Amino acid sequence: MGERKIRNMEEFASVSGISRPTVSKYFNDPSSVRASTRARIEAAIEQYDYRPNIYAINQNRQLTKNIGIVVPYLADPFFGEIARVIEQRCIEAGFSPSLFSSHGEAEQERDILDTLRSLKPAGVLLAPLGRTSDKSVIEAFCRDVPTVLFDSNIEGMGEAFVGSDNYSFVSQTVEYLSRTGEPPCFFEMKHPANPNANKRRRAYLDMMERLGLEPLVLQIEGTGWEFEEIGRKGGHDILSRKAMRTNTILCSNDRLAIGLLSACYEAGYKVGRDAGHDLRVASHDDHPFSRYTCPSLTTAAHDYANVSGHAVDTLFHLIESGGRFSTRDETLFSARLIMRDSA
Amino acid sequence: MGERKIRNMEEFASVSGISRPTVSKYFNDPSSVRASTRARIEAAIEQYDYRPNIYAINQNRQLTKNIGIVVPYLADPFFGEIARVIEQRCIEAGFSPSLFSSHGEAEQERDILDTLRSLKPAGVLLAPLGRTSDKSVIEAFCRDVPTVLFDSNIEGMGEAFVGSDNYSFVSQTVEYLSRTGEPPCFFEMKHPANPNANKRRRAYLDMMERLGLEPLVLQIEGTGWEFEEIGRKGGHDILSRKAMRTNTILCSNDRLAIGLLSACYEAGYKVGRDAGHDLRVASHDDHPFSRYTCPSLTTAAHDYANVSGHAVDTLFHLIESGGRFSTRDETLFSARLIMRDSA
DNA sequence: AATTATTTTTTACGCGCGTAAAGAATTTGC
């Protein structure tokens, strides 16, 4: 290295002793040139540290090698993990992932889709905000850009959906809790941000009926994405009102549960499954921190790896198919019950 | 809307009745054209939903309006929050932020800087991995791209550093703990990922000496970024060995403390500051979840808003200054003690 | 060695926009 700086592909071609069109061909697909040619080009890359100007490359393309990843809330480590796995897979497949977070704001989600449109991505993996999303904006976006929805489904939008089977989450926790102790009430936000919450409530009601038990849904106030605080406040509320009918509370998701556990602690309730405890608390998601709550949280785990893996696979398939599927299929992965100390 | 699709600025100029160079001028700076012209262009934008091709725009620029944001570990909600604030400010200033996470891997950090270089950003806000970072890669990057380091300092790299004053964190917690009870031992990783950890240890030793107390540093095994698990395992270790000399443990950071609290709970130690508790635990960072641990965690809080705000301001200033500062200044913001229930 | 198949070179054009220069039109100041 250390040679004079190469300014463009023309110069690079001349110093590497290969014609520019062939060099261009190489950068589009290294295997498309003869092995000996490839070796010479790669030696020159090594020596001169040249790489093509991505803006010039993309200017004439109506489709780039970019992939957009949109998550609703990045301060939730769940999505940080998802992002990591998805990014990795995109890079391995030769794409350039761009990560965006709506940070819980519909307006941000709109702006992100706007930005993404002008990035002309080959495809987009979108985990929408859910209830607060501007449906018409998302619909319009999905018409223009090949999009796979994940985590949170919006009926009919995107070419496919990949997520978790909420029924499988709730059926396992309800069954487990009922079998091992008093039946659970269901603790959730009155106006949940995420459509999964509604599915989970319905699954709870359904399971309870199926088991011949009387359901009890406790809906707490609060909006936004600060679920822990909402859970804590709501927890204090139901504890002080003694709104539960049994000693068992099933939370819609782990972040609410983390808040509820905090309220239980503050109010002097001992949570745990063994004798000598006042309450059992269980939940859904297997949030990265649920292992470290006190007590550790019994929950139902997403199949992280499969959800993100299959979402990426589906997107790649979509891209290869020219951006459209004939039918929109929804893939749901089952949850896995994680028994810890809280219930 | 609904008119025929505009393919380029030429077409847009003709339908808006303004010449292309003027339209171009408008998009580079709307205030650079006469108000009446601006109104006509904006009406046409509204009507035809045209926006310039960003790839064509950036191709001839040696500097774009992009800003790169690199954080070490996005599954830590702390960085999710930072990212939110910084992104917001960049957008307001008319830049396009691109967020990247090294996910704790030096190789990823290297790849990200590689990608960023080809994005030709106007500037980069980089929170390096720290100890595991490839210093020479970062140094080379900072030579080519105007960069402000934040959160974690690497001596001499980047045009400036903005972070928190580790001494201020530790001096406040040590002072508080010593004043209100037994003096603390210091709980940390033997091989911390982050250079802040070393500063904090030194600050602890210094403060203890200053107060005439005997220091005790407990260094636990474990590498990587799963601090909670490392803290939990290390916690069990020191608890079973009864390695502490007093009833008070000061953790290097909140994520370790979260793990330690979990170990304390599992081992049957009651944590809290009131009578009837076995241990006091305090820490540093004011991690978003530290409010929701059981008991809630006494800690020293980063000045989030100021750190991220000043980092962005510094970068803007750097960009206006042509990418170089004559001197590299380091700005440190003080911590704020947050007294909760754990100590 | 001759034929065929494959790969590379040469030449040339276009993408969408930035931008420079010179002249025309409009606005501003007095």
Place this chain on the structure above:
DNA sequence: GCAAATTCTTTACGCGCGTAAAAAATAATT
């Protein structure tokens, strides 16, 4: 109302690359 200042139009070129077509070179096949 007129000169000066500002803004806009016209014309034209270049950026770095993709890519098409035809010719040349190289490799594979028989």
